[in-house]
Amino acid sequence: MGSRHVFALLVTVGAAGCALAPPPGREQIASKALPNMNVPSNWSSPAAAGAVASGWVTQFDEPRLQALIADALEFNTDLRAAAARVEAAAAYIRIAGGELYPAVTGLYREGDESGAGIDATYVRAAWELDVWGRIRYGVRSARDEHAAAQEEYDFARSSLAALVIKSWFLVTEATLQRQLLTEIVNSSTSLVQFSEERARIGIGSDFDVSSARVSLESYRDSLAQVELSRQQAIRALELLVGRYPAAELEAAQSLPEIAGSTPAGLPSELLERRPDIVAAQRRVDAAFNLVQEARAARLPSISISGTGSHLSSDLFILQDRDDVEWSAGGTILAPLFRGGALAAQVRVRTAEQDAAIAAFGTTVLKAFSEVEDALSSERSMQQREAILTTAATEAERAVGFAQTRYRVGAGDLRAVQQQQLSYHSTRMSLLRVQSERRVQRVNLHLALGGDFEPS
Template sequence: MPRISSTRRLAAMQAALAATMLLGGCALKAPPTREELAAAAAPNLKPPPQWQAPGADGGAVTEGWLSAFDDPQLAQLVQEALAYNFDLQVAASRVEQAAAAQRVAGGLLYPQVSLLARGGGKMGGDPSGLQGAGIFVNWELDVWGRVRAGAAAGDAQYASATLDAQYAYQSIVAQVAKGWFLATEARMQKELAERTVRDSERLGSLARDRLRVGVGDEFDSAVAQANLSTLKDNVQNLDQALQQSQRSLEILVGRYPGARLAVPSDLLREPPPIPAGLPSSLLERRPDVVAAERRVAAAMYRTEQAKAARLPAISLSATVTSVSSELFVLKERDNPVWSAGASLLAPLFLGGQLQGQVELRTAEQRQAVAEYGRIGARAFGEVENALSAVFALDARNQILRQGVLENERAVTLAEKRFQVGSSDMRALLQQNLALYAVQSTLIHVRTERLVQRVNLYLALGGSFGPSTAY
């Protein structure tokens, strides 16, 4: 028993020594601040006080942008995509992988405890007859911060994966919304082409009636028939486009792509103006930008981990064992046996492997910084482009609405002139095609206005729901 007491005192002294060394160990280097990182990654990119594109509202970016469209069908499709989209399942699995890696790296901070037990005897096939159990404890003193740097890298990588998944959720919701608008446009374009076909059939019938009563000519009838064939072919193309847009949406929400999704016959009303916030807050709001920032931190910690790996590793160990035998009498000894000790492992020559690891991690850190700059610049560009597009499309929408009214009046006048014989069928058909073209363009501009609104919501980093459930 005296030996046990002395061994325990030794273990207590070594534990105290370990605590002292840990407290005096090298502190981890803090990652750069957002301002420092932005200056290093994009020194030539200076965000202005306000957005440069016209029409930007400086109010705070609002959450829950999906509700601004007030469309229950769209909201239902989004919920379906969140539950069944395959890309989101991949993103979720990456978060799970990062969480597991985080636990692996963090587990090295604690003592490693193992149990070894064995049994023996004549019936067990072991001629030694030894049996017993032992508990083995090993704890690496993280004097140089290698283990802590690895754990911090795991934390940063997990945060990055979570933010990437968050941005993936936002992107999928945006794709569903844009796909819904594009599918609606495809249906509207098809229905417009079908109305134009009916108008062309009526004009062809009018040309044949004039020919029959002797006030028309065969050329007008041939021109009307040729125009009708072209318009019918356009209807077929638009029907194919509608089916493709339906299938794209069905794939997004995890359905079989059978082009069976019901699509509305008109576009949604345009939401109110979007508060765009300030450029200075974009880098801290967009999940993909913040994820890139966390990847820089992870790369920095891995570099510190590689540097610390060149230094000696100091470990404490302790064991308690109890061994017995039924076949022979062991030499008189204390049982159980306690022991404690320490070890030092210093790399002397590894052929440049450790320095190579440092250089590799340093290069990865530079890459992460460059990626942060690239993603940040892209974020600013996406906001400015979306703001500019929304402003221009709003102006075009007003012009085209007026153009539709003017072309409708021109078609009415051209038809009257043809009926009284003061113009031929070709002039009437040309005016009819002009009306069709401006109506088709107006539908496209209305759709693009909604699409660019979604692009702006996504670029600003606002969430699609009232809470960040993703």
């Protein structure tokens, strides 16, 4: 067979190529990653029926909060780093895909004064025919990595928005705690003054005065601690939105209202909706393609090449070199012996695929756990809020009774202080539960993976 026939055969074989094997589907990956888990038809914890809400961030209708979310999405340094990783992954697609096209190199050399004075021009084009799909598997793996990076970026945006909202709740809670403790300090100050007046007219004691002063200073200390916590919470929120941590952010004076319930969808839908699960699946796809790439690397590589050259000289007459000369050929390069390196590379890629499958299982388990935890926690917080609301009402009445008895001389100061302590403790617990209930609502939205549409 002549060289032209061999060349034509190489081009035909290269053009045909082999079909790429499809990566495993989501169900196949899940069954291998989690062989001991059966996904239930409904959530174990009580959940509202219906499709998962989209644009969940806008449910917290607070203009200042929405502005902070917008600033975080634009200026947060961690999110900007995640965006850069997406751009880098996109560039790797171009790098991997570059091998699908011919590589063209050129050389030009101008004759020097001491040499032969010959000018030479040389151009070479080489193209590896991707017969076994090695290059295409690499490109597909790069595309999967890019898709995974994009999904992770989307999840990072949602997570950042959720963190800003929860930090806003923490700042608001600390602000309300400061208000409560300020009321407690004012009430304790009045009690000290009343105790001093009783001691002055002879119906009280120095013990009552000292006891009232101790309680007052204790509450003042608690107020100072809460103020420090409030400033730290504000600084943490300022850092999230890329600002200098000056603790100058204006806090809200009340916690935002939340809807009665949030539809949770079905457990089986979570695998398709949560960006981090989708990203984990694309990582498995990428690893699968790298395995196939490693296997294809063990097969012969087929390439074609062509060269063109031209020589000229002002000093000499070059016979038959006035025109460009062209040549073309083909190469079949078989890896006959590499010391087992190629087979080991297949094993390495296979192990990496197994690790990606295990990571997919970990992500799925974490997602299911986060949803169940958020559902049960929110329900518990709702029940506790009702209990503590009733308790706070009764504790307030008890304080009033104790103060009346003390003023008319039918009770002692210790009873008043105990009732006040119980009342203020209940109010602080109620505030903590109210804030935590809203935090769990945010956790639920994030865990369910609903569409993220910031205002």
